Amino acid sequence: MSRPSIYIFTGTSGAGRKTIARKVGGELGWTFVRSCTTRAPRNPSLPDEDYRYVSREQFDAWDKEGKFAQTADIDGNRYGVLHHELEAANAAGKSVYLVLNRVGADAIVKQFVGLAVRIFIYVDKTTMRERLESKGVSFEVIDRYLEHYSDEVTYRSKCEFVFENVNANHTAELIRAALTKTS
Numbered sequence: 064m065s066r067p068s069i070y071i072f073t074g075t076s077g078a079g080r081k082t083i084a085r086k087v088g089g090e091l092g093w094t095f096v097r098s099c100t101t102r103a104p105r106n107p108s109l110p111d112e113d114y115r116y117v118s119r120e121q122f123d124a125w126d127k128e129g130k131f132a133q134t135a136d137i138d139g140n141r142y143g144v145l146h147h148e149l150e151a152a153n154a155a156g157k158s159v160y161l162v163l164n165r166v167g168a169d170a171i172v173k174q175f176v177g178l179a180v181r182i183f184i185y186v187d188k189t190t191m192r193e194r195l196e197s198k199g200v201s202f203e204v205i206d207r208y209l210e211h212y213s214d215e216v217t218y219r220s221k222c223e224f225v226f227e228n229v230n231a232n233h234t235a236e237l238i239r240a241a242l243t244k245t246s
C-alpha cells in the first residue's frame with residue numbers, strides 16, 4: 064500500500080465517527096471499507112450501508128480461513144474487516160477509511176506499519192447518550208456502550224489526531240485542514 068493509505072476513525076460510540084468519516088472520506092475521495100458483522104441490522108426495513116451483515120457461521124468460516132485483517136468480539140457480536148476488500152481498494156489506487164473500535168485500530172496500525180492514521184472522535188457521555196437515542200439505539204444497548212466509555216476515551220492518547228465533535232461540518236473541516244498540513 065502507498066503511504067499513508069488507511070484512515071481509521073475511532074473514538075467513543077455515538078460520537079459521530081461514521082458521520083464525520085463519510086464527510087471527510089467523501090470529499091477526499093477515499094473508499095469506505097465496510098466491516099462485516101454478525102450483529103443484526105438495527106432498522107431492517109431501512110437501507111444500511113454501514114456494515115456487511117453476515118451470519119455467525121459465515122463469519123466464523125471466513126475467520127478460520129484467515130480472511131480477516133482484524134476481528135473483534137463486542138457484546139456477543141463479531142466484527143471484522145476483510146483483507147481482500149482493503150487490498151482491492153488500494154489496488155485501485157485509493158486511500159481507504161474504516162470505522163473501528165480501539166482493538167481494531169491497534170490491530171491495523173500494527174499490521175500496516177507507517178501506513179495507518181488514527182483519527183479519534185469523541186463527545187461527553189451526555190451527548191453520547193443523546194446521539195445514540197437519536198439514532199434509535201435501544202436504552203439497553205446505550206447503557207452497555209456507556210460502560211465502555213472510560214476505556215474508549217483513554218485511547219485518544221494513542222491516536223495521531225483527536226477531535227471533539229461538537230459541530231459536524233466544523234469537525235470535518237478541522238480534520239481536512241490537519242491532514243492537509245501533515246501530508
Ligand SMILES: Nc1ncnc2c1ncn2[C@@H]1O[C@H](COP(=O)(O)OP(=O)(O)OP(=O)(O)O)[C@@H](O)[C@H]1O
Nearest residue numbers: 076077078079080081082194197198228229230231
Ligand atoms: N456534530 C453532531 N451534532 C449533532 N448530531 C450529530 C453530530 N455528528 C453526528 N451526529 C448524529 O449523531 C448520531 C450518531 O452518529 P454516527 O452514527 O455517525 O456515530 P458513530 O460514532 O459512528 O456511532 P456508533 O457508535 O453507533 O457506530 C447520528 O444520528 C448522527 O446524525
Ligand SMILES: Nc1nc2c(ncn2[C@@H]2O[C@H](COP(=O)(O)O)[C@@H](O)[C@H]2O)c(=O)[nH]1
Nearest residue numbers: 098102134135142143144162163164166167
Ligand atoms: N475492532 C473492530 N471494531 C469494529 C468493527 N466494525 C465496527 N466496529 C466497532 O464496534 C463497535 C460497535 O459497533 P455497533 O455498530 O454495533 O454499535 C463500534 O465502536 C464500532 O466502531 C471492526 O471490524 N473491528
